[in-house]
Amino acid sequence: MSSPLLTTAAATVNTGDTAWLLTSAALVMLMVPGLALFYGGMVRSKSVLNMIMMVFGALAVVAVVWVLVGYSIAFGDDVVGGLFGNPLQYLGFKDMLPDVTGETGGIPVTAFAVFQGLFAVVTCGLIAGAIADRTRFGTWLLFAGIWTLVVYAPIAHWIFDFSAGDHVGGWMANRLGALDFAGGTAVEITSGASGLAVALVIGTRLGFGRDPMKPHNLTLVMLGAGLLWFGWFGFNSGSALAAGNTAAIVFVNTLMAGCTGCLAWLVVERFRDGHATSFGAASGMVAGLVAITPACGFVTPLGAMVVGAVAGTVCAAAIGWKYKFGYDDSLDVVGVHLVGGLVGTLLIGLLATTDVAHVDGLFYGGGVDQLGKQAVACTVTFLYAFTVSGLLALLLDRMVGFRVDEEHELTGVDLVIHAETAYDLHAATGGARPHLGGGSGSLQMRNE
Template identity: 90%
Template sequence: MSSPLLTTLAVAEHNTGDTAWLLASAALVMLMAPGLALFYGGMVRSKSVLNMIMMVFGALAVVSIVWVLVGYSIAFGDDVVGGLFGDPFQYLGFKGMLEDVVSSEGGLPVTAFAIFQGLFAVITCGLVAGAIADRTRFGTWLVFAAIWTILVYAPIAHWIFDFSAGEHVGGWMANKLGALDFAGGTAVEITSGASGLAVALVLGTRIGFGREPMKPHNLTLVMLGAGLLWFGWFGFNAGSALSAGNTAAIVFVNTLMAGCTGCLAWLLVERIRDGHATSFGAASGVVAGLVAITPACGFVTPLGAMVVGAAAGLVCAVAIGWKYKFGYDDSLDVVGVHLVGGLVGTLLIGLLATAKVGSVDGLLYGGGLDQLGKQLVACLATFAYAFVVSGLLALALDRTIGFRVDEEHELSGVDLVIHAETAYDLHAATGGARPHLGGGGHLGGSS
């Protein structure tokens, strides 16, 4: 985040304008969860669309609860050891945060900041689900989401988002290393991509991967989901300014510009490579541009944001094909878009950052290689930790309670097996008779 929210609390005057913007931004980030559910739901095959949507909604429920109980305290509590994680008991269940306390800098209610950050955790966990679509046990996924939030997301958020202030000591990456990440290139994008890759490797490839076509079943849902994600992303990025001022306005513009250039760059790759510019490519390019600008949005100019978005669109359009080359089954291209896009955006800060917008100059603005080196260390550390811990957690769950559905259930479709539902009623309509209205106004008969 661009400015620290002090965890040493003091009663102060409320800044109602900034508070309103932060709460609105939190609501926009929350909207990204159903947006992601639709985006991913359209990308899978029709026999598993409900399961995919449920995995994202399940993450919303589980991660939010874990965040209030202990996640926020691990991420933003007083550092326990070496800048690695905060005191898990300091704000247990939002303890000590409800007595109308605000930060001593900015006049923001701490609960507003805390829940805004919690919704970042939600969307990050939801992204991981895309890497393991079509083959995952729902119950095990919920267990994974809870433990993963505690062991993976919250510590990394502490590293990069928790700034030292006064007597409060924050994370090592932001305070000792000096890496820059405005809204989550490390904690959200690289973390979700690395985690998704690790879990996908543990679960193995889908039946028929690389041999059978596994195309999106509903591109209308994909486009609708992408639009909701783009809308929510303004809260995700501009809300991270923690104030309704000039920084938020610049970030807003940068978020729009990167999404636009990401879209066009992806379409250009498709047109040259495949001969067609597709709606699926447009949606994917928008998301790639948004992913890459997330860490950089508070440090680059609008022209820089266009470069970031275009670079991500070009690179990610190529990167999604790596899974076929290397044999890992990242179902919905979490690695190709979020991991690769997060790396692109985080590293480009070292080149394109300018003190006219943020706090430092990158290489192209005369700042030398120092910041680029810091960004590289942050990328490598985030990837290594998220990949290893997520992989070990997935392996432990798979060996104990089972993480992957049975082969016959995967073939028949996880929607019917796990949820006893199907997304679409494809039965032929009976002619003539009017439907019987049952109790409460619902159509009678089986659902």
């Protein structure tokens, strides 16, 4: 993904490419309610609304922060060493409006900026799944805003901001030469590493490893997974920034990786547990999509099928690590997004081909050079996101508290935090009428 260079020269807008990018942004926006439903179905019934609110809360906070400062940090002129952009350069999207800016490549910079901002929203929303059932909503909103500025925006600058003309971009894309088409590092590894760090700070849920904590509504899970898959076509294909051949290849690759990820997970379940489940199908599909995200613009459809299958297999095994190592990643953000992101980003070094992109991976005669670059990108991204997110969570926990009280956790965060419940199982009217029945002739009351 390359960023349009902001200039003051007038340029003709390419309406086709602009329409595709705006449509892709809308598809990424659809991933937000998709993620909310996906996560909402996975938690226990007493936490559904809180889980959904954490995702929608991330949308509200991150979008505001992105327009104010976040975009400038990610795509402003580099300040020092390719680490982050000038935070004040596009403050409030200034100097980006049509009457004072031009467009390069025919795409308005504002369209690119909002597309990228929704990437930040989805990434932050993913973290919520690692700390479900036990998080203070107000503290989460604080975390989301600060995290966007100190974690997501700098990493996006590293890997997504390409140098062009007088503009200097991030070190990972321009100096290291690591490849990431749509967010294996900035989105998947970052969310997984951040989720792990915050989960360790907050601690395990009450009864973790002892009490059953199964998804309460698999119908919501499947609906959310379907919306996520639909939105993912915009997430990946939109990153081509043009309605052309690359977008078409990426579209096919996204479809195929989701399919093989689903099938691979089901095969693992069948042999490991004796049955294939709907929850496994949804999880495998997401694992395949996670892994193809960085690789979708560099591999063939056959390569995408391999990426999805590997991710589905590896992630199906990785979700059990939390019980082995004792960290409570509630909805398997680590097992699916961190591990899947690592798989997909590293496989670029093996499966990339000049039939699709500009570089050959090891399996196509390109040697180990690109694989090494991918490994460096994975390692640095993980260490930075994990360390800074953990420190931020510790700071907020000390200052305002990050976890709800034990009594409130047992009661359920929906009722305690939001004064609502997801399912009203009582009568709509609350009325009752006498009903004659039984051999004794006694009155019985039946709710209507």
